[in-house]
Amino acid sequence: MNNLNPPGESIFSLVIPIEALSPDVPLEEVAEQFADPRNARLLSLPVVENGRPIGVISRYQFMNIYLKLYARELYGKRPLRGFINNTPLLVELGQPLAEAAQHVAANMQFPLTEDFIVTRHGRYLGIGFVMDLLKAMEVQMRANTAELEQAYSQLKSSQLALVQSEKMASLGQMVAGVAHEINTPLGYVQNNVAIGQELFAQMQGVLGTYETLIDQLLDGNTNEEQLAAQMQIAAAMRNDASMQEMRGEMNGLMADSLYGIEQISGLVHDLKNFSRMDAAANDLANPNDCIESALNIGRNVLKDKVEVVKDLAQLPEIMCAPSQLNQVFLNLFTNAAQAMETPGKLLIKSWHDSDNIYIGVSDNGKGIPPDIISRIFDPFFTTKPVGEGTGLGLAISHQIIQQHGGSIRVESRPGEGTSFHISLPLSGDAKSNASALAALA
Amino acid sequence: MSKPTLLLIDDEDRILRSLRMLFFVGYNVRTTTEPGEAIRILREEKVHVIMSDQRMPQMQGSELLRIARETSPATMRILLTGYSDLDASIASVNEGEVFRYLMKPWNAEDVKKVVAEAAAIAEASFAVQSHAEPATETAKPRVLIMDHDEATAKTVHETLGDRCEIVWASDAQHAMEELAKQDVSVVVSDLMLGETNVGYILKTIKQLNPQTQCIVVTSFNDTSRLIELINQAQITRFLPKPVSKGILARNLESMLERFHLVRSQPALQKRQSVEPISNAQERVQAGNFIGMLGKLRARIGV
Structure with a gap:
């Protein structure tokens, strides 16, 4: 994003090369400088010694001194050194615009009485107007926002x-x-x-x-x-x-x-x-039927490899997106089959209480290592070789169950197997989520 | 003459019953759902053709055909499968060395034709001793490389450089000029040579000279193209890239050996006879190729 506004260049465009004052000039010289119409826009004058900025004198500060009675006579011949603010606002040329703006905004005083001094490698280069800096910053932010969008x-x-x-x-x-x-x-x-x-x-x-x-x-x-x-x-x-x-x-x-x-x-x-091409996306359906449907479709992957044991209780119908639940179950079943290096068992259970329907899918495959189990629902996380899995299967399943107002969690012991536990609310939530489901379909 | 024996293996009984009826008139048909039983039959009886399903609970068809190749080398091997996955088709080339890779559902007449051809070839090769003395060679065997990958060329040179003349063709035209000069013994080819799909060249080479052994080394993973190359070019090896040097070297050796064997026993040539080219565009390309090859040969005076 920085390449839109290369750091040094953006500050460079703000620099106004004003001849700086020496700290040894008398104060009356400052009066002349401020009175010069060419300097009308300047809030302050930089003071530089041996090429390095040592302070500023602001019009405001100068007037506070000079407007006093006999001030010209009293202070006019005195060297400027005794009257300057020696903590000027400094900006280094190579500094990123955002950093400079932040520094200036944090240190500037109200009312705004000084301009900032620009240095290159610590040596005086010129001055800049605070408002210009903040404006440039705003332009850059706007560009960044557009880019982000x-x-x-x-x-x-x-x-x-x-x-x-x-x-x-x-x-x-x-x-x-x-x-x-x-x-x-x-x-x-x-x-x-x-x-x-x-x-x-x-x-x-x-x-x-x-x-x-x-x-x-x-x-x-x-x-x-x-x-x-x-x-x-x-x-x-x-x-x-x-x-x-x-x-x-x-x-x-x-x-x-x-x-x-x-x-x-x-x-x-x-x-x-x-x-369910010919059926409504959202419908009353029995999750057991979704399990059976996924088993039928996955039969080809499961047979010869997986012994399926079903323990399905009578379930009430729920308002859901059946084709999406089918997808979730097929994903879990085929994952289980792929986790088995030798023929194994897949136990599918369902039951319910007064609030939820519960579905358990357990296999005795190789299990999920503890260091990755927290990431398995993350999008793009996959253990399969590049090109073989998108890493989105479980992420999408997770999203589908969430959009049904339910939850899905995993439990695994390496070498022993993995269980997924799904719960789906019986009513209420599922119904109110119908519109969200429709958006997903 | 007694009927040739056809051995059919499938885990679905109904497939076996159906095929038995298709073949019982001309063949002694043996059927089984058990690969183990099939191996026993191969060991104890003279089987002309074995036709197996690929996906079976106890054993993959390609594995069964590999065992068949060792148990009864003269038996012709055919795979009949409803599932076209890449691993199975690669295994059927490299391990099963199948004569044909057929798909379910099949056309009854086509399958009859393939089996009849296979049975006749088997009958001829029963008469051949498989390990005959290689005839004293007159010309140095030639190896044609059609692959822009330098690693391939390097391995070929290191493996066969001392015994063979090696030609590295940069494009189809170059390959044709080399083929015009003299037949080649072994071809090592990618499926794409720059922008050219060389499938038709491989198919043509095999039509011109059935003795030539084709090794395909490629990163293309297209099952249907591979199946076509099995049936229409009888490629003898399909090695997915990146291929290890050792594997390529080993296969080069065995294909050179195969070439010598086939040359000394012309009856074995037919075991790698090919189906006509099915793709219309490739047919035209192959026709042009043969025509230009003929002209080149006439000019060179081969």
Whole structure:
């Protein structure tokens, strides 16, 4: 920010190079200087000895002396040295503007009777007007504020983009997982249909042969040889072992296909439930359903690795943003799966009292080291390699739970596992927060 | 001749039932959901083609295919998976050395074609002794580097400099001129050479000379491109950058060895035969490349 106003330069622009007085000049010389119209704007005159400022004489102070009766006669020939203020306001040229302004503001007197002296490496350079310094300061502050505002709005938009990218990343992961699950049933259903098509074509051939045979049998004009030949064709088809086997298996394949289609519909249903694209952002919902929905979507990450144990009590419905709670639970479940180096257990509990709904998610994974546990809800904090996690998963979860008027905390023992405890208020708060939730959605 | 044996492994029974029906007419089909059982079958029976799922509870498909490669080297290995993750596809190249990486859901006709081709190749390679004496070499093997990374070139020089002629191509044109002079034994390539995507060059090289062994060293992590390179360029190694010197050196040695083996046993060449190029633009590029190569060769008089 300093590069807007390089320090030395800003003070330099305020310097007025006035010839300083020697402390040895008589006081009447000062009178002449103040009377000079070129010095009309000056509040004070600098006094310099051996190049160094030793004090100032202000118009105000001078007048206090000189307006006395016979003052000119009494003091006119006396050297200036005895009348100066030897603690002048000093500003070094290289000083940052803000620092100089602060120093001057702290030491100036009211009413304002003196100008400040500018030095370079301690040697006299000129004087400056206090009002100019304060004005320059104000201009700089205004520029800094504008710059800060710009930086803030940039930060805000990049934060939005990051939150969005975290959403997209978890969505992408979820879609990839479900796509794989769909590919398997889709694989055999498609193949079974292709086999069915081929078998159907063969069966049509067989049927045609039989029809021809029947036609020939019913037609009195067919001769013995024709009939024998046709019967032979039919018999050969009848004995085609491969077709027999296909016919035998086809029922099974059809049943498999129906099963597969059911699987696919189930997965599509899970996706729809999870995203709740077709439902209101805020709705009465049972958190247990959100847990189930997240488990369905996370199945691909969890299976083969995690044994899920559920202990879910009957819960009342609460006003909430179900798709966001889904996101929180999926985040906790997939984190747990990732924390397990060997197959482990995930215990999901829910219960409630008259005020709150409580949800516990505990795993027996590797746990969180004590030195980082206080930071896990911080935005951008991640233990994953660069590029693999945005470090926003838990920060967003934390935000979502807070916006529901609830709380989320963590407890972990390295080597033993980690538990997350969520509480959500039963009523009141959740309802009044509905508008805040809508803003998040 | 008896039917070739096809061994299918998937943790979903319905996939196995379905595939069995697709193949039972032409093949002796063996199916199992247990990788352990598959390994037993490979050990005890002559299996032409093994086609495995990737994600299974007991073992990854790429791991099973690696074991298959050791247990029954002549068996052709195919991966059939619904999940295209990068680690799995890298493992399927480097460890499983798969003939094809196929995706679920599959097209029945395409899979039939791939399996038939694989079975025929397996039949031919059963007849070949895998460790035949390398024939006395006439020309020095050539290694073509298509990578602007100096570390790659340095490792290649240090590892094979004493035995091979090494060419470091700075761009596609340069690579083509070198290929026009003489075939290469081993290619070490990034996927991008400056601004050029060299995928089509790798695919063309393999079409021109199936003996050439391709090592890809790259920082590009694009699974679908990798799968394409497996099927259409039969790259034999995919090493993500930064690659350690030791790993690259080891792979260079084994690919040079592979080249000698394949050259001495032409029946093995087919084991790395490739699918036609699927990308239309790359097809055009490859066509131009071959055309210009032909002209260059005619001019040089190769």
